Amino acid sequence: MLPEFELLMPRTLSEALEMLTQAREGVAPIAGGTNLVVDMRGGRHRPSVLVNVAGLEELRGIRRENGHVVIGATTTVAELLEEPLIAEAAPVLWSAARVFANPLVRNRATVGGNLADASPAADTAPPLLVLDAEVQLTSKEGSRWVPLDEFFLGVRQTLRQPDELLTAIRFPVPPSGAVGGFYKLGLRKADAISVASVAVVVEVGEDGTCRKARIAMGAVAPRPIRAYEAEKLLEGRVLTPELVAEAAHLCAEATSPIDDIRASAAYRKHVVEVLARRLLSEERR
Amino acid sequence: METKVVTLHINGRTHQIALPPNRTLLQTLRDLGYTDVKNGCEKGDCGACAVLLNGKPVNSCLVLAWQADGAEIVTNGGLGDQAHPHVIQEAFADAGAIQCGYCTPGMIVSTKALLDRNPHPTDEEIREAISGNLCRCTGYVKIVEAIKLAAERMAAAKEGR
Structure with missing residues (x-):
């Protein structure tokens, strides 16, 4: 049985950011829930308010943009495997997605969630670090890009502030060699x-x-x-x-x-x- | 906790049900009588609770029911029943791929997802596809045989053999 919490269901990114600002304490975004639901059940994490960001159109998709590969934060690990751009431009990330958890979890777990959860064993982190990836943190006030290497502070600790959402990941397209x-x-x-x-x-x-x-x-x-x-x-x-x-x-x-x-x-x-x-x-x- | 009316399309039937936010899809399915969806580890490790959520196999224990609002859900029971079993279900029975049966609904859901996108999987691809489903009787050899049998029968049916 899961503990009690309030669940907010924004329909747009700006609604979600407003909710994160309003909620202040004990707020956590939820997408695939493959870590968070387990942590709440085990009592390791007790958010009082969850903001559901799964399904927000603004956080989806993988695209090539200005010499970068940009990955929407709620892209699932399974979607990394299905997207030819990842296999071609970043086989190191594709290989990690291949051995990430199991096929059922890969259909729910998101890249943004895997990074924001900041487990020392997060499997998308080492490949994204070697790709010189940056993460986009967005609040009501605006967006900032932070090198992934600076984003991780410690065990389950990151630079993300409570009113910020990890909205995208990007890395420069590696040269062909x-x-x-x-x-x-x-x-x-x-x-x-x-x-x-x-x-x-x-x-x-x-x-x-x-x-x-x-x-x-x-x-x-x-x-x-x-x-x-x-x-x-x-x-x-x-x-x-x-x-x-x-x-x-x-x-x-x-x-x-x-x-x-x-x-x-x-x-x-x-x-x-x-x-x-x-x-x-x-x-x- | 505030409840919300959630619409779920399960095995072709539409349900509207008022739920508090802390109900998982797994609990909801079982409460509605879809007890072919099994409660195993509640951690996403065992796959006994696997269902197709908008066509993709997922662990229903990790999905909040509110997140599934409006979704199409197919459980093992939605594929066929005792009177009209699905080819996959029949293959599992014929190959003796069922021991205690607890993992079977999840195995069949993962098999359905595999064969939908890859009708002729290799043994390696089969083992990979069911790597999120644990069989504690460790009857994997017969499960892999059952999936190959299902693939053959589905291919034969398609070719009208």
Whole structure:
């Protein structure tokens, strides 16, 4: 049984933003509900007012706009898989969507919700971090774009203010030479929460040097994180096996994992190094 | 809590029902007598409560009933009944894909969604499609066989064989 709450059903985005402003304390937006309903049932989250943003036309759709891919916040994870633009422009995000929860959850869970919930293990976060994504936060007063890397503050903490709604996600269309991959280690093939995950995108020039490297990791810190030191090491150099091994080690160094029911901190640190090395080796070509 | 009259089109029948905001679609369906929709984990992990919501398979335990206002819902029972079973239901019975039966309605709903968009799935695609449905009897081999049988029979019917 769910606890009692008030449920507001706006028909437009501006109505929703007005409701978020009015409600002040204990207000939470709800879309797919795949995290929120479970958290309310378990007593971990007790909002007194929910604003239903599922079905708001303004928050839907995936489009190409001014060199960016723009994803409406209530785009479901299943829709990421169905949209050719994602498979073509951002295979790293497509790969993460492929192993996200299970097919039933993917039909409800939204990209905006996955980010706003800010679980350290949110599976859309590492791929969006390596794509240099930004999130759009909108209130009655207006909109701001925030780099995703700055959006995450800690475990289930973000920059989003109570009167703001995460309305869209965007990232620059990667150049054609960019290659990447995502690997999620779970305790089973489907419907798993990440033990650790790694996303990688690298751009390698014709002379074989790495022009740009992005590496992000999930479930190994209080929030999804980038491996800045490893990225810096790779940029401007040829990705030799030795350099890749060194970068993978720096990835592990950047983590601060915890022991929990899924794995020990020591195992997470070890496995993240292995995953980073594998992904970077695959992209070496 | 304030109630709201919600309209649900379930298995071709229209219901109008006053509900408080904290009712899930799962509870609502069961209260209306659609007890083929099973209550399992209430976390979106087991798929026993799966229904087609506007054609897509979802966990009804995670949908607030108000969010489904105006939606078309199909449960396992809406696909066929004992007198006139659906091809998928018949295939599950013929292949012995049912042990305790608790996961079956959800499995059949996920199968319907799979075969609607992919009439000739590979074994891997079948396993992927039912990866949100848990069978605690662990009878997955026969469930996969049943889905292949259903696909064959549906293809044969389409070709008029």
